[in-house]
Amino acid sequence: METIKLTRARAHAGLAAMLLGSVAWSGGALAQNVSNTNPNAVTTSTTTTNAATTNAATTDAATTNAVTVNAAARGQNNNSGGASSRSGATDPGVRGGDPGAGGALPGLNDVERQYFDVAKEVFQEVDAGPDGLGPRFNLDSCSGCHSQPTIGGTSPATNPQVAVATLMGAKNVVPPFITANGPVREARFVRNRDGSPDGGVHSLFVITGRSDAAGCNIAQPNFAAELARNNVVFRIPTPVFGLGLVENVSDGTLEAALAANAQQKRALGISGRFNHNGNDGTIARFGWKAQNKSLLLFSGEAYNVEMGITNELFQNERDSDPACQFKVTPNDSTPLVSENTASPAASFQNDIDLFAAFMRFSAPPTPASATATPVAQAAPAGQTTGAATATTGAASGTTTTGAATATSTLMASASADASSVLPSAAGSAAAQSSSPASSGASLTRGGQVFSNVGCQACHTKTLTTEKSPLTGQSNVTIQPFSDFAVHEMGTGLADGVSQGSANGNEFRTAPLWGVGQRIFFLHDGRTKDLQEAIQQHASRGSEANTVINNYNLLSRDDKQSLLNYLRSL
């Protein structure tokens, strides 16, 4: 097992062995101190969630969009600045500075923080054959996908899937939609060969050939054939920062927020609805289509789907070839003896509980002050500036860190009175031409543009949590910039995959907190250009068409202000 340093000793043997008191270890595991067992912790690790609450993916025949499939496959690294060129405004690029995320929620007590620390370490574990990796998988760790701008984020600039394809002797062929500088992606097939709906994830890689998988001889899916028939759609990782706060927003609050500006939405062609869980009827809110009801469910599903590690929510191997099983199932199970971590509570938690805890306890992103934000000015008429849009290095555009001080409002508004600026955003002439006065003013104006053109009709700025068992997290105002509803996004974005009540055209409003430090945009990561991502909101059948029309009616300066504002988040 390739492993990072852990404070938690993990039992990799099966449940039977543990019950016998014979704890087996995978290579490199640390010593276990059974005497630290906390009997009270057993109850905290009991998992009762019903895996059936996952909204299964099916394919919406009417909405399948082969053109989108092709476009996504072709445009995976599109950062041509085309939209920028047309409008004169320029995506300032990924901002640097402290994301404010990646650590624990401010206000947690010591016990909670220790629990988070252990959970974060487990989130970064790299799994291998003895841990149950595969037989089919997309990557071998959570943090490999969720790493930009820091642990818990989204797809990094360098795609780790390329390296994992041949790690430990594996002979996987890297599919053409996976590139070194492209986004981390999972692939879904829209339809089965017989034409019936599929919609599920088809893992990119197999463990065949790996030194820890002797005897396994399964093959990768035939992506070339599926691509040839326009049957492959993609998703990139969603950031998981601050999701415990989102989990703690009541359904009533979400419904009130959706209804609060209903008349404005109607005047923009927007409606939106929630993806209600099919079992208890409450609002599901996680994932690109709001298909996952809870963070625990999100964790369990991803562990099995992305890494091939079965768990107490998703017990069964997705490929049950007996020659490819190297650990009892479920691969991840609740330890019944302490694993001796820095957190007594975490000692009895299985991995998916800790993944969920990492998300639940993690701080949301904080917007940068203008001092840390790459603020570009609109290019003069006729001038196209592609420099800033090509900026993908997180730190390249800034020289200062603008860590916001956490308050009861966990995410402060982008500073309206910011007074200084910015620096050389990777050679962007536009950025260099910014002045201190224009930067602060630009962000203020950008916030107004965001609201005036109608972005905020769906990208709802603020929500308030309800009472929380976590210290200091009750009744907190957060700024996720999402209504967590699903909206019809038109043929241009449609993936033809239906999940729960979300159809093949519908997607959840992507939360924009932290968008300033994301590299890839939209569900399939088809562009790095923020302005292109905005334009992609418009297509036949999209609820966003009028908002994009409004955007296109703006002056170049106002477009630029909006882009600057978004990159400050």
Place this chain on the structure above:
Amino acid sequence: MRTWVYLGVAACLAGLGAVRYGAVPSSYDAAAWQSANPEDGKVADGVFVSDYFDLSYRLPEGWTEGLAGPGPTQSGYYVLGTWAPKRDFVGTVLVVAQDMFFAPESSEVKNVVAEFRQVMSAVDGMTIDSEPAQVSVGGRPGYRVDFSGVGLFRSMIAIEIRCHVLTFNLTSRDPEFLASLVRSLDNLASVRKKTSDPVPECLAGYATSENVVHRVEPDDVGAKAVSIPVRMIVATDGSVKHVHVIRASAAQRRNIEEALRQWKFKSYVKLGRPVEVETGMTFNFKPANM
């Protein structure tokens, strides 16, 4: 039972709009009007025509249809059309409709505009340029509010037709052009050839046990919990002559239509004569395990 009475398109129009602008398409007939649905409107030869709403509107010179909007929602909300210039992108018009039977909140035209004004006034950087005021749009009574922000000038004009609130949302970066767009709405005309064509009474909550004398439940429509809004026109003899399942799967739509065709209502009598009724209802389905 809350009742909205159809405003009487015949009385409102009196054919004036059609005479002034000559925008009436020749293909219209009463049968088409009675079987049309709100989302069926389209632009042909530069004229938007909606048989259901009995509307025609000649687009400004050089304008065309923009990208189509989403389909009808479960709350009876429709994007009827988006119109924009072919070249110089100076403004847009978005026309939407909200079915008053299924609106989650007050849907009186006056209240809709007042509430909209309140929401917009709370938007950072938005200015209300002209408070809501009663206006006449192509001969139809309505309300209008003007507002602006970040260099965009906008008017929202709302009218009521067949128990739907139609709003025309006009946007331009040029206030004078916006004014010309607003004036162009006087192009709104009727598409009906004869004002004597029957117009159903628009009645909310008419499909109750008080009025339904024979009811057949639709077959089960699947495993998911769904609420399906339906409009129907009840003939003078009490039979259901037109069904519009607003948003549903194909199977749900088929099952509901088959069931409703078998329903029988009491005849609705007005001023001593049976008249047709247009009403709406929601079918709520829950899977067996809920």
